Amino acid sequence: MQRRSRVFVGRLAGTEVFDPIGDKVGKVHDVVVLFRLVGAPLAVGLVIEVTGRKRVFLPLSRVTSIANGQVITTGLVNIRKFAQRSTETLALSEILDRRVSFKDGSGDATVIDLSIEEQRRADWRVSEVYVKTDKNGPHGGESLIVGVGDLNGLATGKEGQAATALLARVATLKPADVADVIRDLPGERRMAVASGLNDERLAEVLSELGDDERVEIMSDLDIERAADVLDVMQPDDAADLVADLPANHAALLLERMDPEEADDVRRLLTYDERTAGGLMTTEPIILSPEATVAQALASARRKDVTPALAATVFVARPPLETPTGRFIGVVHLQRALREPPSTLVGRIVDSDLEPLLPEDTIGTVARRLATYNLTALPVVDESRLLLGAVSIDDVLDHLLPDDWRTSPDDESDMRVGESNA
Incomplete structure (x- = not known):
């Protein structure tokens, strides 16, 4: 060199x-x-x-x-x-x-x-x-390159440090990768980045963090901002997060949330987290049998629908908000792609798929998904009203070790060298 x-x-x-x-x-x-x-x-x-x-x-x-x-x-x-x-x-x-x-007192x-x-x-x-100097200072907002010895505060900084550079670094990253960056930051920097993300982006990132990190962030956010973030989260993720918060803080957040979103979260909180009811989301793709294949495909393209849920359309009688009218069956995306756009989903519905009950264990859910090679399964009540759907990603989250997000995938190809200097 x-x-x-x-x-x-x-x-x-x-x-x-x-x-x-x-x-x-x-x-x-x-x-x-x-x-x-x-x-x-x-x-x-x-x-x-x-x-x-x-x-x-x-x-x-x-x-x-x-x-x-x-x-x-x-x-x-x-x-x-x-x-x-x-x-x-x-x-x-x-x-x-x-x-x-500046050590010379120039701002x-x-x-x-x-x-x-x-x-x-x-x-x-x-x-x-x-x-970048302050606009109201002697240097008038200039950008300067200065010697490290000309500055005070480089080692410790001042209060209120922004996160502009970090936010720029994570702008194009996937939520799981942003979570990796945030996880390794000191507490104040972690909150600075979290505060700089918009509600939808923060909701996605929180879903990828471990329990301790997301509880810390939600506890430090302004109560109105925290409620807004919960509103845009998937209901099952929001319920998992609320369940980990102190009871009084959780109750306050539920009061500040949108009433309909809060009702979904409260409903999910009544189930054990390792049952179909506790794992399900209340917002899968639900259509009536009179809907067309074109509508089904358009619904699958929605940004807020995860890939695991997008592969299956759940067909039910109105009302189509959970709990719906009587559950009829499912339409698999692969089947829909083989049909003309004008075809009614009621004509290609798979009514043979056995739905889950809310009390079914996570083991039952995992075996059913594996047996039929599915990415999502319906959950119904005793009257066969559709309550929601369990997707494979949520099952994996609960079956993997608690530290799976921070554990390496494979260490076999790395050579041993020296430790931290």
Whole structure:
């Protein structure tokens, strides 16, 4: 590597990491920085995301090149999950958007990016900071590159740190990937990102988080905002979340929710969570037998319908809001695709599928789904009124270990190297 290499850390996010023979190891998630009492902060390593979205530590001493949009390593990567130490700061997650002030008293600014520079082999230091000055300050809203020694507050920042950079990073990610980013953030940064997401996006992300993280976020949100987020969640996910909240807080949220949405959640809360009633959503695709295939396909294309639920249309007599009129059967999406758009769904309905009862156990649900190779099953009451549907994704959530979201998929292809430096 050439001496005096300089890299802006904001450009490192998502950069692919390769071993010496060109095999991809992972991609850069963050940069680990150590602040010292004297001297420039040290950049000691990269947090890289490897197989199964697991994040591990790669010391910069194991990096041979950072150039041309890629990072080259010696090939040694520690397979142990990265655990941030109290002395470590994550540049992308914690420093960007940090509020700082100029040591000469010429005003305040916000950190937009910072550069790390190799002083000598494997000795990387934070050298310069790219800041946006306050509009009402002496610099009049200018963007400046200044030396790290010219600023106060870089190590600790000020209250009210925004999350602009983090929100930009997660804007195009899937909800599960956003949840991974949020999960690893300190509490204040986690709330800053959560607060910056719109209601629909936050609802999707909360559904992908573990119980502790989503309860923490919902408890810290303004009560009106929290109720709005619950309104746009799938009823089964909202019920799971409400069930984990303290009773008085849960009751207050239910009072602030849209009455119809709150009624669905209250109904789901009456069932044991490991039964068909506790697992079901009250908002699958439901049509009358007089609806057409064209209407069925249009319903399946709705953004708020999950892929697992979109594969099945549930046919019932009016009313079509759960609990519906008498359940008739289902129309499988694959069958509907083979029919003319004008065909009535009542003519192609599968009435042989045995529905679930609310008290059926999760084991019964899983076996039924597996036996008939289905992604969703109807749930009816004793009068055969449709109450909702259980989808395979909700069953898997309850059958997998509690920590499945944070466990790696596969560690077999990673080579053992060294631990956190």
